[in-house]
Amino acid sequence: MAQPKYLSGDAAAINEFLDRFDTFLLDCDGVIWSGDHVFEGVVDTLQLLRSRGKQVIFVTNNSTKSREQYLTKFTKLGIPAAADEIFGSAYSSAIYISRILRLPPGRDKVFVLGESGIENELRAEGVRFVGGTDPSFLRNMTPEDFRGIADGSLLDPEVGCVLAGLDMHINYLKLSHALHYLHRGAVFLATNTDSTFPSNSSLFPGAGSIGTAPLAYMSGKRPLPLGKPSQAMLDAVEGRFRLDRSRTCMVGDRLNTDIQFGVEGGLGGTLLVLTGVCKPGDWEKEDAPAVPGFYVDKLSDLLAAGSSSSE
Amino acid sequence: MAQPKYLSGDAAAINEFLDRFDTFLLDCDGVIWSGDHVFEGVVDTLQLLRSRGKQVIFVTNNSTKSREQYLTKFTKLGIPAAADEIFGSAYSSAIYISRILRLPPGRDKVFVLGESGIENELRAEGVRFVGGTDPSFLRNMTPEDFRGIADGSLLDPEVGCVLAGLDMHINYLKLSHALHYLHRGAVFLATNTDSTFPSNSSLFPGAGSIGTAPLAYMSGKRPLPLGKPSQAMLDAVEGRFRLDRSRTCMVGDRLNTDIQFGVEGGLGGTLLVLTGVCKPGDWEKEDAPAVPGFYVDKLSDLLAAGSSSSE
Numbered sequence: 001m002a003q004p005k006y007l008s009g010d011a012a013a014i015n016e017f018l019d020r021f022d023t024f025l026l027d028c029d030g031v032i033w034s035g036d037h038v039f040e041g042v043v044d045t046l047q048l049l050r051s052r053g054k055q056v057i058f059v060t061n062n063s064t065k066s067r068e069q070y071l072t073k074f075t076k077l078g079i080p081a082a083a084d085e086i087f088g089s090a091y092s093s094a095i096y097i098s099r100i101l102r103l104p105p106g107r108d109k110v111f112v113l114g115e116s117g118i119e120n121e122l123r124a125e126g127v128r129f130v131g132g133t134d135p136s137f138l139r140n141m142t143p144e145d146f147r148g149i150a151d152g153s154l155l156d157p158e159v160g161c162v163l164a165g166l167d168m169h170i171n172y173l174k175l176s177h178a179l180h181y182l183h184r185g186a187v188f189l190a191t192n193t194d195s196t197f198p199s200n201s202s203l204f205p206g207a208g209s210i211g212t213a214p215l216a217y218m219s220g221k222r223p224l225p226l227g228k229p230s231q232a233m234l235d236a237v238e239g240r241f242r243l244d245r246s247r248t249c250m251v252g253d254r255l256n257t258d259i260q261f262g263v264e265g266g267l268g269g270t271l272l273v274l275t276g277v278c279k280p281g282d283w284e285k286e287d288a289p290a291v292p293g294f295y296v297d298k299l300s301d302l303l304a305a306g307s308s309s310s311e
Numbered sequence: 312m313a314q315p316k317y318l319s320g321d322a323a324a325i326n327e328f329l330d331r332f333d334t335f336l337l338d339c340d341g342v343i344w345s346g347d348h349v350f351e352g353v354v355d356t357l358q359l360l361r362s363r364g365k366q367v368i369f370v371t372n373n374s375t376k377s378r379e380q381y382l383t384k385f386t387k388l389g390i391p392a393a394a395d396e397i398f399g400s401a402y403s404s405a406i407y408i409s410r411i412l413r414l415p416p417g418r419d420k421v422f423v424l425g426e427s428g429i430e431n432e433l434r435a436e437g438v439r440f441v442g443g444t445d446p447s448f449l450r451n452m453t454p455e456d457f458r459g460i461a462d463g464s465l466l467d468p469e470v471g472c473v474l475a476g477l478d479m480h481i482n483y484l485k486l487s488h489a490l491h492y493l494h495r496g497a498v499f500l501a502t503n504t505d506s507t508f509p510s511n512s513s514l515f516p517g518a519g520s521i522g523t524a525p526l527a528y529m530s531g532k533r534p535l536p537l538g539k540p541s542q543a544m545l546d547a548v549e550g551r552f553r554l555d556r557s558r559t560c561m562v563g564d565r566l567n568t569d570i571q572f573g574v575e576g577g578l579g580g581t582l583l584v585l586t587g588v589c590k591p592g593d594w595e596k597e598d599a600p601a602v603p604g605f606y607v608d609k610l611s612d613l614l615a616a617g618s619s620s621s622e
Contacts, residue, residue, distance in 0.1 A: 141479055150513035168452055168483045175481075175516045183514075195529050202461035203494075205486045209529035218506050218520035 004272065004283060004292045007301065014305035017294060021268060023248040024049055025237065027228075028060040028070075030253035030276020031299055035199050038077050039275055041300025046079065048306045056085060057237060059250075061227035061257060063090040063165035063191035063207060066120035084240060089191035089207075089227030090114070092236040093163055094121035096226050099239075101187065107160030111181050113174055113211040114165030118191065122163075129163075130156050131174060141173050149180050164211030164223060165191035175214060182219040192227025194257065198276070228252075228261035229289075251299070253277050260290040269293045315583065315594060315603045318612065325616035328605060332579060334559040335360055336548065338539075339371040339381075341564035341587020342610055346510050349388050350586055352611025357390065359617045367396060368548060370561075372538035372568055374401040374476035374502035374518060377431035395551060400502040400518075400538030401425070403547040404474055405432035407537050410550075412498065418471030422492050424485055424522040425476030429502065440474075441467050442485060452484050460491050475522030475534060476502035486525060493530040503538025505568065509587070539563075540572035540600075562610070564588050571601040580604045 007014050026032060032042045049056050058070070058081065065073065067086045074081040097103070097110060112118055112132035119132045131137055148154030155177065162178045182188055193208035212223050226232045237243065249269040252258020253276025262270035272278060272292035283291045296302065318325050337343060343353045360367050369381070369392060376384065378397045385392040408414070408421060423429055423443035430443045442448055459465030466488065473489050493499055504519035523534050537543045548554065560580040563569020564587025573581035583589060583603035594602045607613065 146511050146515065149515075150511035170481070170483055170486075172479045172481055172516065172521065175521070179514070179516055195531075200457050200461035203490070203529075204457065204460075205483065205490055205525065205529050209525045210483065210486070213524045213528035214516065214520045217524035218514075218516050220506075 002291065004295045006296070007294050008296045009301070009304065011304045014302055017269075018049075018052060018054070018302070018305055021054065021247050021249040023055040023057065023241075023243055025057050025059045025248060025250045025262070025267075027252035027254070027258045028058055029062060029198050031251060031273050032079065033077065034201060034275075036077065038079065039298060039300065041298070041303055043079055045300045045302050048303060055241070057241065058086045059228065059233060059237065060087070061089045061192040061194055061207075062197070063088060063093070063118055063227070064115040064168075065090070065117040066124070067091055068120065069117055087233065087237055088117065088121075089233065090117040090121040090165065092230075092233045093118065093165070093189060093191045093226040094125040094127060095236045095239060096232045097122070097161065097163070097189070098125035098127050100232075101161065103160045103187070106158055109156060109158040110161045110163050111156075111159045111178055111186065112163050112165070113167045113170065113178055114163070114191065115167060115169075118163065118165050128158075130159065131177065133169070137174050137177075138169055138171070139173065140171075141176065145173060145176070149176050152180075152184075155180055155184070159186055161187040161189060162215070163189045163191065164207065164215060166197060166207035167210055170210050175218075178211075178215055179218050182215065182221055188215070188219070188221050188223040190223035190225040190227075192257075193223070193225045194227070228257040229264055231265055233261065234265045255282060255292070256289040259292045263290045271295065273297070273299050275299070313602065315606045317607070318605055319607045320612070320615065322615045325613055328580075328582075329360075329363060329365070329613070329616055332365065332558050332560040334366040334368065334552075334554055336368050336370045336559060336561045336573070336578075338563035338565070338569045339369055340373060340509050342562060342584050343390065344388065345512060345586075347388065349390065350609060350611065352609070352614055354390055356611045356613050359614060366552070368552065369397045370539065370544060370548065371398070372400045372503035372505055372518075373508070374399060374404070374429055374538070375426040375479075376401070376428040377435070378402055379431065380428055398544065398548055399428065399432075400544065401428040401432040401476065403541075403544045404429065404476070404500060404502045404537040405436040405438060406547045406550060407543045408433070408472065408474070408500070409436035409438050411543075412472065414471045414498070417469055420467060420469040421472045421474050422467075422470045422489055422497065423474050423476070424478045424481065424489055425474070425502065426478060426480075429474065429476050439469075441470060442488065444480070448485050448488075449480055449482070450484065451482075452487065456484060456487070460487050463491070463495075466491055466495070470497055472498040472500060473526070474500045474502065475518065475526060477508060477518035478521055481521050486529075489522075489526055490529050493526065493532055499526065499530070499532050499534040501534035501536040501538075503568075504534070504536045505538070539568040540575055542576055544572065545576045566593060566603070567600040570603045574601045582606065584608070584610050586610070
């Protein structure tokens, strides 16, 4: 299997790399920031890419924020970006539901396990939903809940889809509703299936662990994931921008989401950065889901190109 | 593969069956009751077994109740039983932790995902624990929780084990604690890994779906389960009663817990009842985990023996 090319410190190779692409799709967590900490040199690197005429698009699996909420975060952290350059798995899920899944009338509500980011994107696409951050679900199960869920009287007959994302307010009541909607034939979607979610230089339970793993185990059904590496995410990007896939590069820190996403999407290249989940050599493991075309220690190593070409 | 022998309606076969055993291990949910509904004829059947000198022991995977709490339920439902005839997975887990695992001093606390049944049994065995029903865990995560769990300042350094059972008050805070204890090397135990839990003639999320599936997915570790079919449960029964395994029969409604438990334990026989999860012919499926020796439509079909032999 081909080995990835290491670019850090090699200005000529970096320039050659940059010349191959018109568009860069960038993961966020572990690439441009960790939580609220922006990695050093990232703003300058984005400036370099844009100054060379590259299109920069942010593609993240984190479903807790809508595009507007992400824009607020970018602005707060001093990273120039526009709302339509940002793609989260909440957005790709909403697009998939409204434009591809097209639930039949009368069965077109979505039961949401997740935060306001998902709700905002569903609302923007005109998709009706229940659950989510509705405070009436933030409580313990009562005997009446057990009875009403079992006999269906407490279920919404219009729900035809369960969408599971990262829900930091998960509880037994929400999981019981989701299970019964699945038993009644609801389509099972996941914003993403990341097992963990990075925060405070550590890992916390991810969307895949909180919603999809339990629901899959209890229902015996497998969800269709709509974040990376699902190509539904690339479809959402292409719905807004014309991409020449052969001149597009995916940049990320995870082999099983970012790099696999780029490889399966037939993109011209993939760049792994080592500031997140992956360590050098992870791509050599027998169960490596994908091998990147290139890798750098950190995103800002690309800055070497700028200084060499301008000198 | 040998086919199970069908006993319902065949008094001679039932008498021959009963004569082969001195001890009957009975599952509860789906065998003697469903929720608070006792199946017809169960009390008479237990009376028949006892009148013929059989030892009757109740063996259930439901961890939400301690033996004392089960006794209260038996009494309320009018089923004669003694506390020491009742074995739940909360009890077998407590026994395993205190007598077999023997955590080293200073690392001998257990972080509990579960209800009071587990706490009562741990307390009875003198095992220290945190989490469980402690009301300070019944809330949303705060930024301080993320920081303190990530840097360890909010974790108890004496926790050396995570025990996951059915927790109807599961939340992101508890799962985050459990994940970080596992990252720090805690032993991962599960009271049981049942995917669902029967209630109100329907199925709700089980211990395996609420605690072990999410924790296994996020940590990459697999728990040691201590309910059926784990032989730790049989060890707990044998710790109290002298059993002649060859003259002991396991009675249950699930192939992958009850029947497998009896087969792997080398018991003299297994009896499947069709009042719970399994349907006729489930044992013929390619992925059937075990094949019962005998089956009846319902437990009280055994009553046919009594009337024939006494007439």
